[in-house]
Amino acid sequence: MGSIKISAIKRLFAMSANECAFPECRSPIIESSGTVTGEIAHIKAANKNGPRYDASQTDDERNSFDNLILLCSRHHTIVDSEIDLYPADLIQKFKSEHAQKSVVGISPLTEFASKMLLDNYNQNVVIHSNSGQVVINSPGAIQAKTVNIKSQKVKAVYPIPEGAVSGVLGMNSYIEYLIGKYKDFQKQDIPKQSNYKYMAIYNAMKREFGSKWQLLPASSFELIVVFLQKKIDNSRVGRIRKKSGQKNYHSYSEHLERIGAL
Structure with missing residues (x-):
């Protein structure tokens, strides 16, 4: 299974203007307090049971910049729950229009915000439809056909960037x-x-x-x-x-x- 690269998240965050890409939404991806409230969303699902799954994609394509979008947690839930209203083409349009309105900016915040977004995503991984056993953190591994990993952290706060x-x-x-x-x-x-x-x-x-x-x-x-x-x-x-x-x-x-x- 492919994984999301930090370079893709840096590019997404730099183009986001620190705002959810859903039209008219101004919710920040990173709060001024340092709390990460935005989420990495797949336009076409990362696994077979997910919304808008495209079997023709490779794992690398599923986790590439082109198939990812940054949304607030509310709109992430909405687009993944109301699939008929939010097909892949429409979400891709949201992403493109949001990028056109935003000014690309690389700042000391970008690298650390991207790392925290990716950490949050990895702590909430759901593995579905595995044909064999899933082994996590061996030795002392968990073995199962479906594993849901859920973080107990309520919020994430990113560290102060070097040079700040x-x-x-x-x-x-x-x-x-x-x-x-x-x-x-x-x-x-x-x-x-x-x-x-x-x-x-x-x-x-x-x-x-x-x-x-x-x-x-x-x-x-x-x-x-x-x-x-x-x-x-x-x-x-x-x-x-x-x-x-x-x-x-x-x-x-x-x-x-x-x-x-x-």
Whole structure:
């Protein structure tokens, strides 16, 4: 039996814009929290008992990029349950149209997101219609004609990519410091005249940079710092402090000295 290659998933994810390929669906494949909620789906089933199975395909063709699509778990269930409404040609059209609307982007997230998607898929493998015995993880193997493998994990969280800003101790610490300063200023805003709730900073950063900040490359550090410093300065407490000549935050070099990184 063939297997899905990580290169195919990287290509799928890069073309997905991190969104389900079902029309009008904007559900993310990877949540900003790092939780993998999207799924790898076969357009034509990987096994004989699956939806839209094509006996003329080889195992390699079944598991190739051309026969795979990324969907949210809801739409994956729908297209595989309502086969008459969602034939292979229509799902292939979904994939093509979604790719045309998306901007292909390779980022530090791509490799790790692809690995987690593939890990999730492999942990939920179902082997059907086997003519002999299936042996898994020998020695101490399980032998059976049909084996259902189901992961007990509720969610998967991918690790921080190499070269990400959060992987650099000083940068990670300073960004956390600025986020904490923003939250502190918002908490002090007793009349709550500001338009920002202090916990909204994470969503604001995601909208600005298109990703969870920890996953951004280290080269984005200065942009993140400028963004956060402006947020702090434009908060109600920040504006009051600036008018009175008080500093709203210390500089990056000062921060490094404080944490003993210099």
